[in-house]
Amino acid sequence: MEKLTKETKQIMKERLIMDNVEKISIKPQCVFNPQPMYIIGTRNENGTPNFCVITWIGFSFDKTPHLMMSMGGSKQTKTNILREGKFSAHMITEDILWLADYFGNTNGTDGEKNRVKYSYEWGQQVQVPILQESHWAYECEVTRTMELDGAHLFLAEIKNIQIDKAYQNMDMEKIDLTQIKPAIYAPYQYFSIGEKLGEMGEWQVKGN
Amino acid sequence: MKRKSIGCSHEMPVQPAFIVGTYNEDGTPNFAPITWVSMTCEKDEDYLIVISMWGTKMTKQNTIRNGKLSINMVSKEMLKLMDYFGQTSGAQGMKTDIPYTYSKAECVEAPTLDMSPWVCECEVQSIVNTGESDTFYCRVKNVQIDEKVETDNWGIDLTLLNPVIYSGSYHSIGQYLGEIGDFYKK
Numbered sequence: 475m476e477k478l479t480k481e482t483k484q485i486m487k488e489r490l491i492m493d494n495v496e497k498i499s500i501k502p503q504c505v506f507n508p509q510p511m512y513i514i515g516t517r518n519e520n521g522t523p524n525f526c527v528i529t530w531i532g533f534s535f536d537k538t539p540h541l542m543m544s545m546g547g548s549k550q551t552k553t554n555i556l557r558e559g560k561f562s563a564h565m566i567t568e569d570i571l572w573l574a575d576y577f578g579n580t581n582g583t584d585g586e587k588n589r590v591k592y593s594y595e596w597g598q599q600v601q602v603p604i605l606q607e608s609h610w611a612y613e614c615e616v617t618r619t620m621e622l623d624g625a626h627l628f629l630a631e632i633k634n635i636q637i638d639k640a641y642q643n644m645d646m647e648k649i650d651l652t653q654i655k656p657a658i659y660a661p662y663q664y665f666s667i668g669e670k671l672g673e674m675g676e677w678q679v680k681g682n
Numbered sequence: 683m684k685r686k687s688i689g690c691s692h693e694m695p696v697q698p699a700f701i702v703g704t705y706n707e708d709g710t711p712n713f714a715p716i717t718w719v720s721m722t723c724e725k726d727e728d729y730l731i732v733i734s735m736w737g738t739k740m741t742k743q744n745t746i747r748n749g750k751l752s753i754n755m756v757s758k759e760m761l762k763l764m765d766y767f768g769q770t771s772g773a774q775g776m777k778t779d780i781p782y783t784y785s786k787a788e789c790v791e792a793p794t795l796d797m798s799p800w801v802c803e804c805e806v807q808s809i810v811n812t813g814e815s816d817t818f819y820c821r822v823k824n825v826q827i828d829e830k831v832e833t834d835n836w837g838i839d840l841t842l843l844n845p846v847i848y849s850g851s852y853h854s855i856g857q858y859l860g861e862i863g864d865f866y867k868k
Contacts, residue, residue: 532733
């Protein structure tokens with residue numbers, strides 16, 4: 475990574491001079507990025523919590539805000555959601571990357587993920603486990619399940635959001651992510667948020 | 683940690699930013715920012731882009747009619763363009779108040795923004811109506827990337843593409859933090 479960064483500094487310099495970017499075509503593989511990162515919490519059949527990491531999440535809206543989450547293959551989390559119709563989604567911030575990495579590298583079918591120390595409580599609106607370490611957590615109820623060839627897409631209504639008390643004076647219309655510090659994912663790699671560049675509507679204010 | 687519940691009115695903090703390009707009925711290009719984008723897969727390695735579009739915007743009408751679209755990653759340098767496209771309506775005609783150039787995509791009938799460092803050319807596979815929004819499942823026909831960015835099987839260095847993250851505010855990507863497993867090993 476270090477080497478790549480050095481080599482590309484020059485490229486970055488060159489890039490600043492150009493407006494339009496010369497492009498090449500690459501194969502349509504796993505190149506969709508950047509992706510937000512979430513820890514998904516569900517309840518196992520025996521009442522224990524299960525957590526895993528999902529980055530295939532987008533938003534949607536139908537009268538109220540919804541999350542749109544997709545999962546391939548078969549995972550304990552998927553089994554739980556298909557059975558219970560609910561899940562929690564915790565924004566992965568820099569300070570809980572260690573926990574996300576643990577959940578992401580272990581398998582829920584091998585039993586409860588309790589090799590590292592963390593704590594949880596059950597949601598206020600929905601019976602889903604909420605991580606105490608999380609700064610931003612959604613309690614969701616699935617309203618629609620769409621099945622694809624090999625994957626499931628869950629459209630879920632956001633029933634409640636729990637956020638860190640420290641954010642209570644934050645402008646929620648124009649959230650400052652440099653304060654929340656979410657981790658950003660691109661295949662296999664984690665990145666941080668850099669700086670706040672501006673706010674929606676600035677073009678109108680500043681004009682050309 | 684102490685938390686409080688805030689109901690669910692303000693709820694969408696981490697959104698990757700894209701500008702979707704479509705052709706209008708008269709052949710002119712239309713561009714609009716769309717941030718409700720994620721992905722899914724079929725079988726093993728058959729990836730689909732999933733887009734949710736609310737309301738009746740021009741991009742949605744075009745996508746339903748043509749079944750073709752380009753998804754242009756918004757880089758830091760394109761912020762003004764994204765904000766402009768977002769503040770104007772395609773129903774009022776082609777968005778020409780600020781200068782930009784575009785080209786036809788290589789594999790689908792859709793316009794692409796020349797400034798974008800990463801463009802995904804898509805064909806709509808299916809549309810599912812989900813109340814006030816529609817969910818578009820799009821087959822990826824081609825991906826174009828800034829030729830100066832090296833790609834290998836081990837992903838892409840986001841700091842080179844400089845994508846914008848949207849939350850109502852716009853943010854840049856900071857630094858590389860590690861890769862899968864790095865924190866677990868420690």
